[in-house]
Amino acid sequence: MNEVISGCIGLAAVLVLFLTGIELAFSMLLVGFLGFAYLTSFEAAMHLVAKDLFEVFASYGYTVFPIFILMGQIAFNSGIAKRLYDSAYTFIGHIPGGLAMATVGGATAFKALCGSAAATAATFASVAIPEMDRYHYSKKISTGIVATVGTLGCMIPPSVFLIIFGIITEQSIGKLFLAGIIPGLFIAVTFLATIYVWGRKNPALAPAGERSTWRARFLSLPEVVVVLAIFVLMIVGLMRGFFTPTEAGSVGTAAVALLVLLRRQLKFRGYVKAVSDSMRTACMMLMLIGGSAVLGHFIAITNIPQIMADWVVALPLNRNIIMVIICLIYILGGSFIDDLAFMILATPIFFPAVLKLGFDPIWFCIMIGVTQMIGVVIPPVAINVFIVTNITKVPMSVIYSGVYPFLAGIILFGALLFLFPQLALFLPHYFMP
Amino acid sequence: MKAFLHTIHRITIYMNVIAGVALTFIILLTVCDVVLRALGSPISGVYEIVAMAGGIVIGFVTPFTSWVRGHIFMDFVIERLSRGAKSAFDIATRCVGIALFLMISWNVFKIGKNLHSVDEVTPTLELPLYPIAYGVAFCFFVLSVVLFCDILKITGGSFGGGHE
Numbered sequence: 001m002n003e004v005i006s007g008c009i010g011l012a013a014v015l016v017l018f019l020t021g022i023e024l025a026f027s028m029l030l031v032g033f034l035g036f037a038y039l040t041s042f043e044a045a046m047h048l049v050a051k052d053l054f055e056v057f058a059s060y061g062y063t064v065f066p067i068f069i070l071m072g073q074i075a076f077n078s079g080i081a082k083r084l085y086d087s088a089y090t091f092i093g094h095i096p097g098g099l100a101m102a103t104v105g106g107a108t109a110f111k112a113l114c115g116s117a118a119a120t121a122a123t124f125a126s127v128a129i130p131e132m133d134r135y136h137y138s139k140k141i142s143t144g145i146v147a148t149v150g151t152l153g154c155m156i157p158p159s160v161f162l163i164i165f166g167i168i169t170e171q172s173i174g175k176l177f178l179a180g181i182i183p184g185l186f187i188a189v190t191f192l193a194t195i196y197v198w199g200r201k202n203p204a205l206a207p208a209g210e211r212s213t214w215r216a217r218f219l220s221l222p223e224v225v226v227v228l229a230i231f232v233l234m235i236v237g238l239m240r241g242f243f244t245p246t247e248a249g250s251v252g253t254a255a256v257a258l259l260v261l262l263r264r265q266l267k268f269r270g271y272v273k274a275v276s277d278s279m280r281t282a283c284m285m286l287m288l289i290g291g292s293a294v295l296g297h298f299i300a301i302t303n304i305p306q307i308m309a310d311w312v313v314a315l316p317l318n319r320n321i322i323m324v325i326i327c328l329i330y331i332l333g334g335s336f337i338d339d340l341a342f343m344i345l346a347t348p349i350f351f352p353a354v355l356k357l358g359f360d361p362i363w364f365c366i367m368i369g370v371t372q373m374i375g376v377v378i379p380p381v382a383i384n385v386f387i388v389t390n391i392t393k394v395p396m397s398v399i400y401s402g403v404y405p406f407l408a409g410i411i412l413f414g415a416l417l418f419l420f421p422q423l424a425l426f427l428p429h430y431f432m433p
Numbered sequence: 434m435k436a437f438l439h440t441i442h443r444i445t446i447y448m449n450v451i452a453g454v455a456l457t458f459i460i461l462l463t464v465c466d467v468v469l470r471a472l473g474s475p476i477s478g479v480y481e482i483v484a485m486a487g488g489i490v491i492g493f494v495t496p497f498t499s500w501v502r503g504h505i506f507m508d509f510v511i512e513r514l515s516r517g518a519k520s521a522f523d524i525a526t527r528c529v530g531i532a533l534f535l536m537i538s539w540n541v542f543k544i545g546k547n548l549h550s551v552d553e554v555t556p557t558l559e560l561p562l563y564p565i566a567y568g569v570a571f572c573f574f575v576l577s578v579v580l581f582c583d584i585l586k587i588t589g590g591s592f593g594g595g596h597e
Contacts, residue, residue, distance in 0.1 A: 018507055020510075020511060021511045023530075024505045026504070029533060029537075046540045047540060047543075050544055051544065053541065053573075056491075057487070057491045060483055066491070067459070070456065070460075246463060250464050251463075276449060280503045282490075283494045284505060286491050380509075
């Protein structure tokens with residue numbers, strides 16, 4: 001059996017094994033190990049698995065994961081999200097659809113501290129939906145926007161997705177963070193526009209809340225200012241090369257922790273919970289990355305990425321059509337596994353082809369980010385919808401019907417990004433040429 | 434059996450605490466370094482200390498993450514099977530995991546032994562690297578014990594949950 005066939009069998013085996021209920025990281029480790037042993041030697045494969053895992057675990061670069069996730073967890077456990085939501089509410093809560101718009105505003109600001117789509121959705125399911133229920137919002141709108149707004153977690157820095165992509169493709173995380181800002185804000189604006197149009201067409205679905213005084217509005221601003229200040233400190237520090245990503249995360253986490261401890265908004269028990277949750281999530285991700293490193297070494301000696309790249313370039317198709325097909329593969333694959341896991345699995349295979357086709361790697365990352373945003377809210381594995389349904393007990397069919405109008409905005413942005421790559425590339429090219 | 438499961442659970446929790454302390458230490462050390470660097474006197478060797486502490490964070494939290502089934506898995510296919518068939522699948526996947534992580538543990542231990550024998554140290558502070566390798570090897574060993582506990586839980590009917 002030649003290398004390519006054994007590589008293809010290996011990739012199929014990962015998916016088949018995954019269906020048996022084994023953890024995806026374990027199945028990647030196992031297949032990578034067996035494949036490498038088959039093509040080289042058992043001794044070499046044993047050493048490779050141990051070395052790859054040890055290097056992933058004890059690496060300076062990977063410490064960025066638990067740190068950035070911890071920052072989001074502290075923000076989550078200390079009520080910052082609620083105050084950001086309240087602040088947005090004081091400004092726009094009185095217009096039709098205003099509470100849903102406040103959810104978008106609050107979540108966008110909260111995203112500046114929290115890198116996870118799932119955590120953002122979970123936070124606002126608890127914070128915003130009860131408020132929208134109080135004003136008799138349609139469940140379709142309230143749950144739909146909360147499930148969808150979490151997807152901004154893939155795009156607006158400090159996104160865990162962008163960090164993982166940066167590490168596995170060896171791209172600058174600072175550039176990726178900058179590249180995610182305009183797309184994230186643009187998509188947030190499409191969410192606002194969708195709510196506005198929906199509310200205009202049928203005001204009973206999203207009634208107006210109470211109007212706040214200007215005093216209340218100004219009093220709510222310091223929270224937003226502090227969050228933005230921490231965000232700007234991290235991004236500017238990264239951009240100027242003053243911080244490594246690990247340092248940016250540490251400074252941001254320490255600033256958020258200090259802030260909430262001084263205000264007595266987080267008790268020791270809350271901190272312990274935040275640390276424990278963040279380490280668990282980071283461990284899950286690093287095991288996936290370790291598994292992908294081992295599998296990647298096996299796939300590399302099969303030459304599949306190189307052959308794939310040559311084959312894709314030789315296809316008698318326009319390179320943009322090939323890119324659309326690659327994006328569809330990410331959406332489809334992510335719909336059946338987990339979007340982040342599929343990205344880790346597929347990117348080492350597709351990335352060389354993308355480079356050979358002449359696409360910008362930073363632009364490609366943002367494009368795949370858009371597919372991630374779609375993937376986390378479409379069936380069958382729509383993690384954000386699962387979270388919202390778990391918290392609110394609203395049937396998934398209702399949440400899905402609320403998600404689809406917002407999905408249109410994400411797809412529209414994906415199309416615009418195709419036509420105008422500068423939407424993603426302008427900031428990194430301008431600030432980090 | 435209950436006492437054994439309880440003991441292993443306690444061990445994973447203690448390891449989790451060690452990992453949490455290491456994570457807090459990483460953040461504090463890094464922030465101190467950033468501040469002191471701005472003042473013109475950085476702490477030397479921070480990168481290597483952070484890398485080593487990172488090994489402790491992720492290594493020591495690995496058994497607990499598996500205890501709570503915190504890794505991504507998918508069981509909608511085997512959920513359709515009968516209870517007996519599902520248990521058989523679960524036991525088989527746990528056995529594969531045990532064999533895999535015992536092998537990994539042994540080989541990471543060998544890496545540690547090799548680092549020890551050649552006196553490999555970090556470039557700046559000249560800290561020995563082998564204790565971290567031994568620590569990570571221990572973590573993978575505990576992980577395989579946790580997977581063995583899963584088998585006990587399956588036979589006792591209390592296995593499930595986690596991140597799907």
